[in-house]
Amino acid sequence: MRFHIQQESDIPASTQLYNQICFAIAARHYPPGHRLPSTRQLAMQTGLHRNTISKVYRQLETDGVVEAMAGSGIYVRDQQKPREIKTPPHIRNRGVTDLDREVRKCVDGLLNAGCTLQQTRELLTREIDWRLRCGARVLVSTPREDIGASMLIAEELEPSLDVPVEVVPMEELESVLESSSNGTVVTSRYFLQPVEDLVKKHSVRAVAVDLNDFRHELAMLKELRPGSCVGLVSISPGILRAAEVILHSMRGNELLVMTATPDVGSRLLALLRASSHVLCDRPSLPLVEQSLRQNRSQLMRMPQVHCAESYLSTDTIELLRKEIGLQTPAAAS
Numbered sequence: 115m116r117f118h119i120q121q122e123s124d125i126p127a128s129t130q131l132y133n134q135i136c137f138a139i140a141a142r143h144y145p146p147g148h149r150l151p152s153t154r155q156l157a158m159q160t161g162l163h164r165n166t167i168s169k170v171y172r173q174l175e176t177d178g179v180v181e182a183m184a185g186s187g188i189y190v191r192d193q194q195k196p197r198e199i200k201t202p203p204h205i206r207n208r209g210v211t212d213l214d215r216e217v218r219k220c221v222d223g224l225l226n227a228g229c230t231l232q233q234t235r236e237l238l239t240r241e242i243d244w245r246l247r248c249g250a251r252v253l254v255s256t257p258r259e260d261i262g263a264s265m266l267i268a269e270e271l272e273p274s275l276d277v278p279v280e281v282v283p284m285e286e287l288e289s290v291l292e293s294s295s296n297g298t299v300v301t302s303r304y305f306l307q308p309v310e311d312l313v314k315k316h317s318v319r320a321v322a323v324d325l326n327d328f329r330h331e332l333a334m335l336k337e338l339r340p341g342s343c344v345g346l347v348s349i350s351p352g353i354l355r356a357a358e359v360i361l362h363s364m365r366g367n368e369l370l371v372m373t374a375t376p377d378v379g380s381r382l383l384a385l386l387r388a389s390s391h392v393l394c395d396r397p398s399l400p401l402v403e404q405s406l407r408q409n410r411s412q413l414m415r416m417p418q419v420h421c422a423e424s425y426l427s428t429d430t431i432e433l434l435r436k437e438i439g440l441q442t443p444a445a446a447s
Contacts, residue, residue: 178307
């Protein structure tokens with residue numbers, strides 16, 4: 115993936131690069147465990163000083179997004195690494211004898227790794243108990259100022275999970291977990307570090323879901339004529355801020371970018387009046403369409419409206435189901 119930096123921009127180059135790397139990781143362009151480009155490689159690609167790139171990498175590490183390995187490089191943090199236990203491969207349509215063999219192989223593997231039988235039993239029991247607790251419910255949590263991101267995640271998770279899905283602002287998460295610590299806390303990778311800090315004392319797992327890579331939307335934006343006005347509408351202020359920085363990094367001042375949340379009618383109307391193209395999320399679409407209908411006479415032209423069909427990547431929900439120990443639809447049938 116190539117990063118674009120507008121050197122003459124009012125937005126600091128470090129902010130531009132930080133947002134682009136965060137998005138690349140959140141959308142799995144760089145999956146967990148992936149080694150990020152060296153500061154030298156990024157300096158050659160972006161024209162930035164290596165000290166600026168090092169500063170961005172340090173901030174990403176502080177935010178829990180990446181981890182530095184001495185003498186090796188910077189890697190996308192692998193959330194599963196601290197709890198990794200060697201387990202049997204996924205088994206389908208095999209006989210009981212094969213299942214018994216896989217169980218023995220799992221136990222033998224732990225014994226060969228230096229565990230006693232008692233420790234092996236404790237490890238397996240702890241993992242099974244943890245998965246039972248995780249499957250009880252899902253709490254989706256982001257900061258209150260960007261609770262729209264939680265609502266987007268919950269809207270897409272709820273139809274696919276067989277457990278209750280609840281939106282909880284990060285500021286209220288600890289009190290909710292004090293009353294009942296059963297379940298899994300789900301968040302965006304942008305907020306994983308602070309969520310993990312909150313839940314660790316309750317023995318609850320925090321899981322980050324992966325975002326859609328929005329490749330179709332980005333491709334469309336790259337092709338727009340210079341001078342076009344683009345409107346971005348979302349229930350998540352955080353998405354709007356990140357999208358504005360990324361779009362500016364791509365096109366600089368070639369495009370005029372306006373943003374609005376759908377609940378602020380006056381700002382939304384101003385955006386619709388000025389924009390030739392409007393990109394929105396699914397929850398915002400009905401309000402965008404309603405505003406267009408109600409104010410048609412005030413619009414010199416109708417903007418082209420594009421709705422991003424999903425906020426999450428196509429496979430992240432299935433990964434989450436496995437993570438919290440839910441049966442896949444195929445296994446359930």
